[in-house]
Amino acid sequence: xxxxxxxxxxxxxxxxxxxxxxxxxxxxxxxxxxxxxxxxxxxxxxxxxxxxxxxxxxxxxxxxxxxxxxxxxxxxxxxxxxxxxxxxxxxxxxxxxxxxxxxxxxxxxxxxxxxxxxxxxxxxxxxxxxxxxxxxxxxxxxxxxxxxxxxxxxxxxxxxxxxxxxxxxxxxxxxxxxxxxxxxxxxxxxxxxxxxxxxxxxxxxxxxxxxxxxxxxxxxxxxxxxxxxxxxxxxxxxxxxxxxxxxxxxxxxxxxxxxxxxxxxxxxxxxxxxxxxxxxxxxxxxxxxxxxxxxxxxxxxxxxxxxxxxxxxxxxxxxxxxxxxxxxxxxxxxxxxxxxxxxxxxxxxxxxxxxxxxxxxxxx
Amino acid sequence: xxxxxxxxxxxxxxxxxxxxxxxxxxxxxxxxxxxxxxxxxxxxxxxxxxxxxxxxxxxxxxxxxxxxxxxxxxxxxxxxxxxxxxxxxxxxxxxxxxxxxxxxxxxxxxxxxxxxxxxxxxxxxxxxxxxxxxxxxxxxxxxxxxxxxxxxxxxxxxxxxxxxxxxxxxxxxxxxxxxxxxxxxxxxxxxxxxxxxxxxxxxxxxxxxxxxxxxxxxxxxxxxxxxxxxxxxxxxxxxxxxxxxxxxxxxxxxxxxxxxxxxxxxxxxxxxxxxxxxxxxxxxxxxxxxxxxxxxxxxxxxxxxxxxxxxxxxxxxxxxxxxxxxxx
Numbered sequence: 001x002x003x004x005x006x007x008x009x010x011x012x013x014x015x016x017x018x019x020x021x022x023x024x025x026x027x028x029x030x031x032x033x034x035x036x037x038x039x040x041x042x043x044x045x046x047x048x049x050x051x052x053x054x055x056x057x058x059x060x061x062x063x064x065x066x067x068x069x070x071x072x073x074x075x076x077x078x079x080x081x082x083x084x085x086x087x088x089x090x091x092x093x094x095x096x097x098x099x100x101x102x103x104x105x106x107x108x109x110x111x112x113x114x115x116x117x118x119x120x121x122x123x124x125x126x127x128x129x130x131x132x133x134x135x136x137x138x139x140x141x142x143x144x145x146x147x148x149x150x151x152x153x154x155x156x157x158x159x160x161x162x163x164x165x166x167x168x169x170x171x172x173x174x175x176x177x178x179x180x181x182x183x184x185x186x187x188x189x190x191x192x193x194x195x196x197x198x199x200x201x202x203x204x205x206x207x208x209x210x211x212x213x214x215x216x217x218x219x220x221x222x223x224x225x226x227x228x229x230x231x232x233x234x235x236x237x238x239x240x241x242x243x244x245x246x247x248x249x250x251x252x253x254x255x256x257x258x259x260x261x262x263x264x265x266x267x268x269x270x271x272x273x274x275x276x277x278x279x280x281x282x283x284x285x286x287x288x289x290x291x292x293x294x295x296x297x298x299x300x301x302x303x304x305x306x307x308x309x310x311x312x313x314x315x316x317x318x319x320x321x322x323x324x325x326x327x328x329x330x331x332x333x334x335x336x337x338x339x340x341x342x343x344x345x346x347x348x349x350x351x352x353x354x355x356x357x358x359x360x361x362x363x364x
Numbered sequence: 365x366x367x368x369x370x371x372x373x374x375x376x377x378x379x380x381x382x383x384x385x386x387x388x389x390x391x392x393x394x395x396x397x398x399x400x401x402x403x404x405x406x407x408x409x410x411x412x413x414x415x416x417x418x419x420x421x422x423x424x425x426x427x428x429x430x431x432x433x434x435x436x437x438x439x440x441x442x443x444x445x446x447x448x449x450x451x452x453x454x455x456x457x458x459x460x461x462x463x464x465x466x467x468x469x470x471x472x473x474x475x476x477x478x479x480x481x482x483x484x485x486x487x488x489x490x491x492x493x494x495x496x497x498x499x500x501x502x503x504x505x506x507x508x509x510x511x512x513x514x515x516x517x518x519x520x521x522x523x524x525x526x527x528x529x530x531x532x533x534x535x536x537x538x539x540x541x542x543x544x545x546x547x548x549x550x551x552x553x554x555x556x557x558x559x560x561x562x563x564x565x566x567x568x569x570x571x572x573x574x575x576x577x578x579x580x581x582x583x584x585x586x587x588x589x590x591x592x593x594x595x596x597x598x599x600x601x602x603x604x605x606x607x608x609x610x611x612x613x614x615x616x617x618x619x620x621x622x623x624x625x626x627x628x629x630x631x632x633x634x635x636x637x638x639x640x641x642x643x644x645x646x647x648x649x650x651x652x653x654x655x656x657x658x659x660x661x662x663x664x665x666x667x668x669x670x671x672x673x674x675x676x677x678x679x680x681x682x683x684x685x686x687x688x689x690x691x692x
């Protein structure tokens with residue numbers, strides 16, 4: 001029996017997948033559940049397990065090739081014999097013939113055709129261009145990851161109608177509460193409580209108060225969410241990742257801090273799973289630690305919004321007609337206009353602001 | 365350069381009949397509305413006036429009877445031209461065409477010849493629905509003993525009609541309704557175009573398009589647009605699909621490495637599949653991309669103009685497919 005291996009859908013918005021590497025060659029024995037290939041998304045390199053057992057009879061696409069979800073990319077059969085083909089790139093019959101005529105080695109050649117197929121132009125290109133020694137060595141995986149991020153951001157910027165709301169909030173009480181809780185949480189949970197933890201909690205409170213924003217734009221409609229999940233932008237050495245804290249509303253600030261630290265650690269080590277990076281309605285991007293006053297972020301589809309937080313700094317502030325100096329925080333909420341209109345978004349940002357200005361409510 | 369005139373496709377076809385009928389008195393022409401009326405498409409205009417009832421005769425609405433008479437007369441030594449008018453109606457005469465006209469020469473061990481031309485017009489012209497739009501040519505190509513002609517220009521319709529009438533076997537001669545009023549250059553003086561010789565309508569080097577009948581014109585228009593993008597398209601019209609000029613197609617694909625076949629008939633099990641198979645087996649090592657096909661969707665022709673446009677290959681569709689082919 002021949003079993004088709006297809007490109008799986010690893011996330012709600014995933015419509016195509018990028019095969020970074022094959023882990024088996026044609027002819028290799030394979031068990032059901034054994035890793036067969038690595039799919040790279042903008043977020044994660046994920047080993048995909050074989051859904052069939054026997055022998056890998058065919059690898060139908062080359063490495064570093066993008067195919068639509070559901071495409072048959074390999075076959076697993078009962079016997080090693082038969083149509084087993086050598087692991088390697090796809091080559092058009094014409095390219096194979098021309099390569100033979102010109103004495104060009106096909107191995108290592110990069111194909112420009114569909115599914116990475118090597119075409120005549122690629123074979124002739126080898127002769128046309130004298131290979132120059134690469135001046136900069138680069139991590140291939142990192143380059144590929146950058147490409148994935150580029151695609152995803154391009155897609156979001158192009159297809160999501162973004163609008164942004166700005167608000168400066170009084171962060172004085174928050175700095176005091178955080179300073180007070182810092183040693184307590186450090187002693188109890190062994191993690192350093194950050195402003196991000198309060199901001200995540202504030203977003204959760206706001207999502208509960210304004211449920212219209214606890215939503216995502218999926219398949220041309222607004223999908224409301226019942227769980228309150230919030231993502232946060234985390235930088236790994238090679239890429240930007242957005243781990244998601246689930247059920248933020250049910251966590252205490254210290255539990256949240258522990259979970260956030262755990263996910264950030266996994267992001268750094270490249271250990272996040274696809275499940276740990278989906279299901280959020282909004283994302284927090286906090287660049288406060290880098291001295292940024294305020295900025296606008298690009299939405300992480302299919303989420304409804306993204307909150308960009310700058311640094312908490314002493315700034316001139318007017319209270320009851322008096323100019324005073326306060327610790328303030330500048331927030332920029334960027335919203336998908338397909339999911340929400342200005343008023344709803346403003347109510348949401350207001351709820352976030354209220355929660356930050358009265359941080360004790362976050363602990364209630 | 366031989367002298368040319370710019371005349372309608374339908375006029376060129378009438379000229380062919382007229383000249384042949386003057387030349388050979390064994391030729392007669394029968395069909396519905398082709399007598400005094402001059403044909404639904406004016407495809408027999410002036411013939412009744414010149415040759416009279418004896419050689420140009422209206423028929424009752426019975427395609428089976430018409431073709432049956434044609435087969436019998438052909439076996440007895442005449443050279444009949446039977447006009448079905450709308451190709452769709454040829455279904456009524458299939459038994460006579462397939463079992464008799466195409467087969468008698470073989471079953472009689474060559475004793476009988478059937479020099480019969482069955483003429484009809486096919487294709488979508490003005491959203492005339494499933495009963496007046498079909499393109500059945502691949503059905504006949506499947507039957508041994510029939511020749512199948514698909515003229516796409518005024519010059520070709522004349523030259524190929526003459527060859528059809530002079531052929532000693534049955535010929536299915538399928539014009540396109542859309543063309544009848546279109547003008548084109550036609551050589552003055554006597555000429556005939558042999559069967560099985562494809563016409564390279566446009567020279568190119570990046571992609572070969574094989575197209576039949578109206579699709580030739582769509583392909584040429586697409587090629588013109590693609591030229592502006594720097595994509596050079598070669599357009600080949602086989603003119604007859606039986607006999608089929610494989611060599612011209614294979615030579616072209618050996619040059620370009622890419623083939624798109626455009627077929628107004630339903631793609632599934634159509635002639636495009638045959639042509640694709642020929643190229644895949646005989647020019648495999650020349651292909652730089654999989655052979656691509658554009659054909660009608662597997663559905664009857666709708667009356668709705670929007671739906672009809674959606675089911676048929678279009679110039680835009682050809683342009684897009686060629687772009688894809690060049691990129692893949």
